[in-house]
Amino acid sequence: MLGAAGKSPVRQHVIPQARESTQNQSLRRPQLQNNNVSVFSDSSNQYVPVPKRWLRDHCQCESCIHPVTKQRLIETFDIEDVDIRSITQSNSGFNVLWSDGHKSYFTEDWLTRSGLKAQSRVAERQGLTDVRLWNGKTFQADEHTNPLPTIHYSEVMASDEGVGAWTALIRKYGFAYVDGCPPTPEATQELLERIAFIRHTHYGGFWDFTSDLSYGDTAYTDLAIGAHTDTTYFTDPGGLQMFHMLSHENGSGGMSLLVDGFAAAQELLTNYPDDYAILATVPVHSHASGNEGISVQPQCTFPVLVHDPQNGHLVQVRWNTTDRAAIDTPMEYMQRWYDAGEKWAAILRKHEYWEQLQPGKPLIFDNWRVLHGRSSFTGKRRLCGGYISMDDFISRFKTTNWGKDSVLKAVAQG
Ligand SMILES: C[N+](C)(C)CCCC[C@H](N)C(=O)O
Numbered sequence: 001m002l003g004a005a006g007k008s009p010v011r012q013h014v015i016p017q018a019r020e021s022t023q024n025q026s027l028r029r030p031q032l033q034n035n036n037v038s039v040f041s042d043s044s045n046q047y048v049p050v051p052k053r054w055l056r057d058h059c060q061c062e063s064c065i066h067p068v069t070k071q072r073l074i075e076t077f078d079i080e081d082v083d084i085r086s087i088t089q090s091n092s093g094f095n096v097l098w099s100d101g102h103k104s105y106f107t108e109d110w111l112t113r114s115g116l117k118a119q120s121r122v123a124e125r126q127g128l129t130d131v132r133l134w135n136g137k138t139f140q141a142d143e144h145t146n147p148l149p150t151i152h153y154s155e156v157m158a159s160d161e162g163v164g165a166w167t168a169l170i171r172k173y174g175f176a177y178v179d180g181c182p183p184t185p186e187a188t189q190e191l192l193e194r195i196a197f198i199r200h201t202h203y204g205g206f207w208d209f210t211s212d213l214s215y216g217d218t219a220y221t222d223l224a225i226g227a228h229t230d231t232t233y234f235t236d237p238g239g240l241q242m243f244h245m246l247s248h249e250n251g252s253g254g255m256s257l258l259v260d261g262f263a264a265a266q267e268l269l270t271n272y273p274d275d276y277a278i279l280a281t282v283p284v285h286s287h288a289s290g291n292e293g294i295s296v297q298p299q300c301t302f303p304v305l306v307h308d309p310q311n312g313h314l315v316q317v318r319w320n321t322t323d324r325a326a327i328d329t330p331m332e333y334m335q336r337w338y339d340a341g342e343k344w345a346a347i348l349r350k351h352e353y354w355e356q357l358q359p360g361k362p363l364i365f366d367n368w369r370v371l372h373g374r375s376s377f378t379g380k381r382r383l384c385g386g387y388i389s390m391d392d393f394i395s396r397f398k399t400t401n402w403g404k405d406s407v408l409k410a411v412a413q414g
Pocket residue numbers: 203207209217218219228229230231232320322323
């Protein structure tokens with residue numbers, strides 16, 4: 001039950017790591033050849049002519065792309081005859097006069113990027129250029145060389161640069177603490193909404209919760225919860241998750257654990273590639289059924305380790321023992337999934353980083369990468385927080401970090 005062809009697909013699996021920017025490929029400038037533009041294609045490593053219809057489809061002028069909405073306005077396939085009357089090259093681009101009289105201008109930079117392989121473009125756009133993996137000891141061994149990713153509340157509230165620094169920390173480490181937040185739900189919600197609007201679920205929008213079983217889920221008890229990701233039962237699991245512990249009275253326990261799922265996956269891939277392949281391919285069902293009138297399950301099945309089908313990058317960890325349903329593999333292969341799960345669980349345990357949440361210091365983490373959990377507790381413990389969808393987080397991360405190495409200003413039409 002591995003790949004479709006029965007072969008292990010493990011070789012194409014890549015853990016997001018610091019990548020070299022593709023910008024240095026701009027040395028290979030586009031060229032004018034036979035009354036057409038050629039770009040250097042890094043997939044075939046040679047100059048290739050661009051299809052004329054593609055060029056017309058990508059006209060950047062204001063009547064073809066709306067200057068405000070950035071949406072394409074032309075009906076490309078309604079243009080019957082696409083031919084070039086003339087092209088002239090200027091210092092930094094190409095002027096094209098089309099046979100129907102339309103004029104286009106393409107900069108060299110823009111054309112150069114269009115020759116990049118889809119996979120490098122996707123990786124650049126996802127901002128995968130600066131990912132730092134960590135383990136349970138990273139932040140304990142040397143607090144000076146590896147300080148906990150932390151930013152001050154006032155910096156985030158003051159400006160979009162502050163939000164840029166915050167979202168870049170979350171992107172790099174998978175989590176960050178905010179220091180100096182007033183220990184109230186109102187201030188916490190305002191802080192979270194600096195990134196984006198909150199993702200509502202059957203647990204509400206912004207949560208303020210304690211161990212009272214107000215919802216049918218272990219989160220609303222005082223039980224220990226092992227390392228897991230949330231909302232594995234959604235087709236699109238929550239992207240960011242914030243926890244702010246507002247108070248803990250008359251009791252103890254309730255320590256929080258975090259695990260870098262990408263680092264754990266890296267270790268699994270290195271030491272047990274066959275087990276990695278199983279967790280990367282066998283579909284695992286999941287569900288949320290503990291609440292009256294709610295029966296959620298994803299609209300297609302996913303494995304534990306989800307990869308970008310284009311570039312093989314690991315993009316998402318889905319691991320929640322409490323919410324797991326059927327493992328979709330024939331019974332004769334079932335033992336193999338459990339063997340792989342056992343190795344994965346042991347690596348997760350080894351990577352655990354423990355810390356007690358503090359009032360005034362909200363924690364936010366990437367729920368597609370970092371697993372979380374808590375020890376059991378006694379007394380009255382009050383947490384607040386919320387989810388933000390991954391796409392909304394990445395949008396904010398990119399727009400507050402334009403110009404930084406990790407973020408290329410490339411839009412979908414580029
Ligand atoms: C809403 N709040 C975070 C308090 C609880 C979420 C419920 C956790 C659930 N078992 C899951 O893993 O998705």
